[in-house]
Amino acid sequence: MANEVKLHSIKKNETALKVVIYVVSIFFSIMTLFPFVMLICNSYKSTYEVQASTLSLYSKEPLKNLAFNWKQITSKDAFHPGVGFRNSFIVATLSTVLNVYFSCLTAYAITAYEWKLREGFNAMIMAVMMIPGTVTMIGFFQMAYKIGLVNKLSALILPSIAAPMVVFFMRQYLQASLSMEIVQSARIDGAGEFRIFNQIVIPLMKPAIATQAIFAYVGSWNNLFSPMILLTDKNKKTLPVMVSLLNGDIYKKEYGAIYLGLLITVLPLIVVYAFLSKYIVEGVALGGVKS
Amino acid sequence: MRNKRLVNYAKYGYFFSIPFILTFCIFTLYPVIYTFVLGFTDLKGAGNTEWHWLPSVGKNLFTNFTDVLTSKTFHKAFKNTWIIWILNFIPQIGFALLFTAWFTDRRSKVKGTGLFKILFYMPNIITAASMAILFQKLFGYPVGAVNQLFNANQPYNFLINEWPIKLIVAFVQFFQWYGHTMVNLIAGVIGISPEIFEAAEIDGANRVQTFFKVTIPCIRQIMLFVLVTSLIGGLNMFDIPQLLVGAKAANGAALTTNMYIRNQAFDGSYLYNRAAAASVILFLVIVILSAIVFYILRDKDEARLKKLRKQELRAAKKGF
Incomplete structure (x- = not known):
């Protein structure tokens, strides 16, 4: 009987620990992705829209802004x-x-x-x-x-x-x-x-x-x-x-343009990483073990 | 027999090393010596390449070094570098260890560790320059994302006050490196023989005990490796503080030694000689610190070897 109670409480602890692990891991994942999401969703906004709200994903004329921002950074x-x-x-x-x-x-x-x-x-x-x-x-x-x-x-x-x-x-x-x-x-x-x-x-x-x-x-x-x-x-x-x-x-003063400029420099690395991430992470590991 | 044959090929050993040695001498050794030399000269001014030894222009040979060592700006830069490095390293190693413990735990079998590893590592491959400017915008005033998230009504200007600046620079460093450290540590843990963990489990060790008494001692070497590489990287910190706030923000709150060196050499009066002296000082600090850490590393290995040899001797004696 006592054993059963103990087992039960161990199981409960186990679940609690797993919940903590997932919550913290997911929090860190969001923290990792947040800057990149910000980068993308501000690159197609006008300066006025960025000033009004950095956080919103919405833009009135995303394509026009994108073209304008592009012109701003390259001109x-x-x-x-x-x-x-x-x-x-x-x-x-x-x-x-x-x-x-x-x-x-x-x-x-x-x-x-x-x-x-x-x-x-x-x-x-x-x-x-x-x-x-x-x-x-x-x-x-x-x-x-x-x-x-x-x-x-x-x-x-x-x-x-x-x-x-x-x-x-x-x-x-x-x-x-x-x-x-x-x-x-x-x-x-x-x-x-x-x-x-x-x-x-x-x-x-x-x-x-x-x-x-x-x-x-x-x-x-x-x-x-x-x-x-x-x-x-x-x-x-x-x-x-x-x-x-x-x-x-x-x-x-060109908020949208800066975000677009950064995105251009970061995007290729993210695309490459998406394909090679497995090898990259394993490669680090290889280095770690050898050292 | 085999040895003899190898000796015949010895010249290829030299031959194949030539490109490395040549390149090293031209692009590393010569510049390093040149930097050392410049530390004792009067070389300054943009585009100037003519120099004289300090004594020949009537100055003390060590003037540049004493100038740097007594400079308040250098003191500040040196102190800042350490503060920012420590502020980044403690949470970095802490969270890396925590995730390592969780993701390698045999009993709870966390799912999706592969995905988490890949996500946490990602910031490390992004150009630090882009990262720095991105975070500058995120912490911007009054319309940065962080202000909008947490204090929309009373935006706070993070990037003009000393401690917020230091903390943000440290945070970006942390953000770029904790995944890297974690992946290194996890690799170390995977390398530990599973039998050791089984034995600990059978002996009734709980998770916390297993981690602190089995895992950590086993990955000690890798932790030291992480410490050394992070220390060298940290003392050479440049991209992030330079682009996030620059050398002048909040009275030099994020001025690091590398920024100091670059500013001496390539801003304003182009004091190459003083910059050279400062980099020699930084180099000596790194060498001394690395030597200390390596001494600790090597000592343990040798101690272990000695022990083994003693045991072998004893066993051999018993055999007799």
């Missing part, structure tokens, strides 16, 4: 979403390719070959992971200024060949998944070392490459600090730098 000679997109796309794509390929190559060099300075090199990679971007920035800017790299997108692309964090991750992955027997047998078959890397090792690393490529892409796409310093030409600015211009005085 002011500062915010060119097309140009920003193109620059961000070039920078992010090329950096990601270089970053991932050369990180794999470096990780392979550390894992597969025994050379004298290997341990030292490995230790150095671990150490330089700590260097914050700011410390390189002042010196880098001065150097770029001297050799004419200011306003060149390559100044943002080339440095990604050396990405210590990614090398570290790739090495962890290779150590677990590369068997030297495969490499040996390819050597016996007469394949050169470089070909072995490209045709055997790279395919082997696909899962790790996918994960790191996504992060490299998002990281490069979202980077603000160095582009803001290095790019002053308005035709070279990347999207985040353009976004920062939305903050300026010229758009102070």
Whole structure:
């Protein structure tokens, strides 16, 4: 009898706990989505409508406002979403390719070959992971200024060949998944070392490459600090730098236009995330376990 | 035999590392050294690249460093960075742990964890610059969404007062990172052998006991990893405070060290030398803090190894 009462109360506690879990989780979900809903539902309103109520979903003439807001943001000679997109796309794509390929190559060099300075090199990679971007920035800017790299997108692309964090991750992955027997047998078959890397090792690393490529892409796409310093030409600015211009005085009174401008910069990321979210979340998890 | 064969290939080890080493030397090592050097020079003025060592222009070699270290603005920026980081990190790790506990609990089997994980992680991939301006609008005065939701009759101007600004910046940081931390922690918990949990269950440990006595000690390493990465990220905070309110709002309520460095170098008088000195100071702070955390990490591992070795020795002796 007493046992039954106890069981009953445990069950009741169980239900209560579940209710709390769901309530809090759903609250956080709403909190996450709220800013994005605001973003969408203000992008098709006129300034007057935004001022009257930010929260309402209703607009009298959504299409007309949308067109007007679009004209507002693109006519002011500062915010060119097309140009920003193109620059961000070039920078992010090329950096990601270089970053991932050369990180794999470096990780392979550390894992597969025994050379004298290997341990030292490995230790150095671990150490330089700590260097914050700011410390390189002042010196880098001065150097770029001297050799004419200011306003060149390559100044943002080339440095990604050396990405210590990614090398570290790739090495962890290779150590677990590369068997030297495969490499040996390819050597016996007469394949050169470089070909072995490209045709055997790279395919082997696909899962790790996918994960790191996504992060490299998002990281490069979202980077603000160095582009803001290095790019002053308005035709070279990347999207985040353009976004920062939305903050300026010229758009102070154009509430609807600002929301639309932000939406343009955020939407592609949300669409990509909708397709890749599973891999992204799993990729973070992979990084977490390995570290 | 095998070793010999590998030695033959050693040159490829060097060969394949060349692109990394070259790029690293040009784009990281050289600029870092250059930054260090500039800290001891008189380089200032837009577009200027000519500099002299400070002693050669009749100044103390460490003038820039003492200038930075005695600057009230730098003190404020340094303090702000810490305050904002702590305000964001405590709820971040707290909620991440709470959700980790709930979503990995074997007994209550929460449904929809996959969806929650994906939703909570989403803010992390959005451009921080866009996020900052979006929140600036949401907390706007007098017609921001937050004012309309909570005080429609008496709108409050959040972005001109010190503590509201700090709290909002910390909140946006929290909002962007709690999902990321949670996913890391959940991965750690999934990696724990289920037998440990079964044993705890059989021994009659309740949920809270299991979490604090089994789960947390097992994911200690990952928690330290999260702490280090968050600390480095936090000390380099720039995008959100810069675009949300800027350096001047409410007497510098959201001025961080990175904003201070950028303002020194690229605003007004273009004091590259002072900015370089400030970034070297920031770098040293990060190195010292990381070293401390890594020391704690490594110490435990070694202690464990030593213990294992001792046990092996003892076992071997017994065998004899």
